[in-house]
Amino acid sequence: MKLQQLRYIWxxxxxxxxxxxxxxxxxxxxxxxxxxxxxxEDELGVEVFARSGKHLTRVTPAGEAIIKTAGEILRKVESIxxxxxxxxxxxKGSLSIATTHTQARYALxxxxxxxxxxxxxxxxxxxxxxxxxxxxxxxxxxxDFAIATEAMEHFNDLIMxxxxxxxxxxxxPKDHVLAQNSRLExxxxxxxxxxxxxxxxxxxxxxxxSFMSKGLTPKVVFTAADADVIKTYVRLGLGVGIxxxxxxxxxxxxxxxxxxxxxxxESSITKIGFRKGTFLRGFMYEFIEQFAPxxxxxxxxxxxxxxxxxxxxxxxxxxxxxxx
Numbered sequence: 119m120k121l122q123q124l125r126y127i128w129x130x131x132x133x134x135x136x137x138x139x140x141x142x143x144x145x146x147x148x149x150x151x152x153x154x155x156x157x158x159e160d161e162l163g164v165e166v167f168a169r170s171g172k173h174l175t176r177v178t179p180a181g182e183a184i185i186k187t188a189g190e191i192l193r194k195v196e197s198i199x200x201x202x203x204x205x206x207x208x209x210k211g212s213l214s215i216a217t218t219h220t221q222a223r224y225a226l227x228x229x230x231x232x233x234x235x236x237x238x239x240x241x242x243x244x245x246x247x248x249x250x251x252x253x254x255x256x257x258x259x260x261x262d263f264a265i266a267t268e269a270m271e272h273f274n275d276l277i278m279x280x281x282x283x284x285x286x287x288x289x290x291p292k293d294h295v296l297a298q299n300s301r302l303e304x305x306x307x308x309x310x311x312x313x314x315x316x317x318x319x320x321x322x323x324x325x326x327x328s329f330m331s332k333g334l335t336p337k338v339v340f341t342a343a344d345a346d347v348i349k350t351y352v353r354l355g356l357g358v359g360i361x362x363x364x365x366x367x368x369x370x371x372x373x374x375x376x377x378x379x380x381x382x383x384e385s386s387i388t389k390i391g392f393r394k395g396t397f398l399r400g401f402m403y404e405f406i407e408q409f410a411p412x413x414x415x416x417x418x419x420x421x422x423x424x425x426x427x428x429x430x431x432x433x434x435x436x437x438x439x440x441x442x
Contacts, residue, residue, distance in 0.1 A: 121195065123158040124188040126151045127166050131185050132258070135167065135174040193259045197397040208400050210239040216252040217244065217265040219344045221388065224364045225442075226265070229409045237401045248316075248343070256393055262402065265390045265409075268323065278391035279421050280434050281410035284442045285380035286325070287366055289352050289359035296358060297375045304332050304382050311339040311357030313348050325360060328383045349374065364442050385441065394422070412437055 126140070130151065133140040141148040159165050166181035167174040177185065203211050217226065222244060234242060245252075245261055249268035256264035257273045264276065267284075288307060290296045296306060314325060329336045339357050342348050345365035352359040352374065359374075360383075366376040390406060390413070392398070403415045417433075424430040 119158065119161060120154070121191075123154045124191055126154050127158065127181070127185055128188045128192055130155070130167070130174065131177055131181075135176070137174065189258060193393070193395070196259065197395070200397045200399055203399070207239075209237060211399060211401065212241045212243065213263070213402060213405060214243040214245065214261040215263045215265060216247060216255040216261040218249065218252065218267075219246055219346075220362050220365060221265050222246055223345070224362070225388070226409070229405070233401075233405055233408060236404070240401050256391060259393060262396070263390055263392055263405070265388065267386050267388050274427070275394050276391045277394055277421050277424070277430065278389040279406075279410070279413055279418070279430075280387045280389050280437065280439055281413070282440045282442055283385040283387055285363050285378075285385050286360055286383050287363045287376040288379050288382075289349060289361060289366065289371075289374050289376055291353065291355070292373060292375055294358070294375070296377060299377065302377050302379060302382060304328060304334060307358060307360075307379075307382070308332075308334045308336055311337050312360060313340045313342075313351050313357040314338060314360040315345075315348070316341040316343050324384050324386050387439065398422075412439075 125144075129140045129144060130137055133143065137148050137151055141151050144151070155166065162184070164180040164184075165178050166184055168176045168178050200211070215226075226244075230242065230244075233240075243261075245255060247255070249266040252261075252264045252266045253273045253276065255261045257275050264278075265281075288296065288302060296302065296310070299306060308329065317323070317326070326336075337357075340348075340351050342351075345361045348359045348361055349365075349371065351357070360379065363376070363380075366374070368376075390409060398418070403418060406413050406418055407415070421430060421433055424433060
């Protein structure tokens with residue numbers, strides 16, 4: 119059994135069983151990958167992939183267990199490489215982050231700029247996706263860190279740490295009737311068509327829960343993952359916008375009015391996390407602390423030793439998070 123063979127079955131499984139696409143991503147040949155997979159299956163005495171002719175059709179039950187273990191082995195190998203790099207050159211390496219548009223556009227730019235200035239030899243890679251995709255990328259080792267608000271609780275292999283609380287605002291054009299309200303009520307908002315985040319994005323569940331608790335059914339006429347897109351359609355008069363407060367820029371959004379909605383919807387918590395067992399290099403600790411100053415190296419190491427979500431939540435029960 120070779121490490122290369124484990125890499126091949128893992129990559130094929132994560133390229134929708136497309137051997138050709140896998141070969142391209144690994145800069146190798148399709149026949150070479152197919153041959154190595156067959157050799158591995160012959161050695162193990164079971165099929166990892168079911169086939170129809172030359173095409174892979176599905177992962178077998180045995181294959182699922184084998185690929186899962188192969189992923190764990192590959193992550194351990196990557197950790198060994200990280201350890202070696204930390205001792206050979208602590209200023210050089212790579213850091214990959216998966217996050218949502220809101221975090222990438224509004225919360226991270228200052229942190230990333232400072233980080234790159236401090237670590238010019240660390241290549242930084244950002245992946246955007248849905249909260250579920252973000253959590254999956256962190257859980258399977260595709261990225262080092264996940265930064266998101268939703269969906270993290272579905273993945274027990276992730277160490278998720280709270281960074282900050284954030285509230286929402288209601289966006290309307292300056293001449294809108296709601297712009298005259300000194301204090302919004304949920305019933306006022308429910309009278310109008312609503313433009314907001316896709317369900318599963320950026321605390322959307324909190325929004326729906328608030329309307330439901332009042333027995334109201336919001337008229338959501340348009341949803342998007344991107345706050346800038348939401349603002350565009352508010353400008354077009356499609357409806358009132360409900361977005362993260364941090365997404366409103368007083369200088370760039372002078373034609374819009376941001377109405378405080380912190381009393382209408384429960385605040386949400388953005389978290390940063392990584393897979394259990396990940397070896398964190400020095401610059402990784404530094405990135406976490408720059409993004410969330412209360413998450414220093416000692417706290418992160420303490421969080422890493424917690425055995426379950428309840429223990430993790432207990433660690434942060436008394437922490438006063440900044441609010442945005």
